[in-house]
């Protein structure tokens with residue numbers, strides 16, 4: 001079992017506990033941090049069928065009262081209506097200031113449950129039990145909560161840190177292949193801009209990771225969480241440094257929006273955005289062609305598709321400018337500086353972005369690859 005501490009001062013620091021097959025410890029760990037709280041566990045039917053009994057048994061075994069609230073499965077349900085339903089349920093079962101909301105699921109469940117906890121009775125404690133790779137390496141740590149609005153993804157939300165994150169990497173065994181690979185997009189992101197040792201580990205262990213070998217998965221999740229926790233500890237509310245975690249995301253959000261959040265998965269869009277930002281970096285001399293090839297090769301080895309959907313480059317670029325933050329503060333693109341470093345490009349020339357998008361569409365490896373040796 002590994003542990004990372006997210007250091008946010010005396011009151012709000014929390015532990016991220018990572019291990020394979022540790023879900024049964026949820027009850028004891030909840031009691032350790034919160035005593036005897038009333039619990040509302042939020043999940044979706046798919047995840048609850050797989051892991052609900054184990055989580056609930058552990059909590060009840062520790063003498064805790066557990067209410068269960070399920071939301072439908074899917075990004076389209078990360079909305080205000082579901083938030084209202086969760087708040088109704090919290091009130092109906094009588095959650096109090098001392099109660100705890102537990103999120104059991106991927107990033108969708110985590111974001112909605114976290115938001116519910118952040119506003120119910122002006123904020124109660126919540127615990128993240130992430131069950132997708134993306135949620136384990138990214139969304140469960142750092143306290144961003146949100147729901148979508150028809151005018152934009154994650155448009156309404158709060159910062160509300162969890163009191164504990166319990167990562168059972170064995171839950172990834174049941175994850176659909178496409179979901180696992182989508183999460184790998186975020187994993188590679190950390191390696192490219194923040195940790196060349198992680199990048200090298202991924203190159204070396206790509207096959208083990210794809211086969212979801214327990215030790216490899218646990219090590220990779222641990223390293224990603226460690227990186228994310230260090231960034232969050234320095235810049236909790238994204239005043240500056242934390243924006244580097246958006247590497248690839250400005251391109252990705254535009255692509256996701258063009259596909260109405262249905263045609264392409266977030267993690268895959270991030271991988272494509274990462275390719276575009278890396279091509280921009282190569283064109284600006286921040287990485288060389290060999291480093292760009294290594295990045296593409298790693299995605300390829302991990303079976304992450306870099307196929308750019310068929311939207312015109314100009315439309316993808318215009319979508320990037322539509323973001324509210326971009327309108328207020330100008331376009332900022334995070335690019336790699338070598339492998340394991342980053343730079344921020346402020347207001348890049350439009351042609352340079354459009355060129356990078358075009359090149360990504362035509363890139364020799366920009367076609368669908370499955371695993372390296374299938």
Ligand code: NAD
Nearest residue numbers: 046073106107108109131132134135139144171174175176
């Ligand atoms: P998701 O939550 O939709 O999960 C993907 C699918 O996997 C779902 O069908 C889910 O039911 C299923 N699933 C979950 N765990 C499973 C398991 N162990 N076995 C089998 N199936 C399982 O998607 P996601 O990729 O986890 O999260 C995406 C969301 O995360 C987006 O809404 C995104 O905006 C958000 N996000 C938030 C942050 C943050 O910092 N808060 C960061 C990145 C992404």
Ligand code: GLY
Nearest residue numbers: 138142144242245
């Ligand atoms: N996923 C980016 C962040 O948490 O800041």
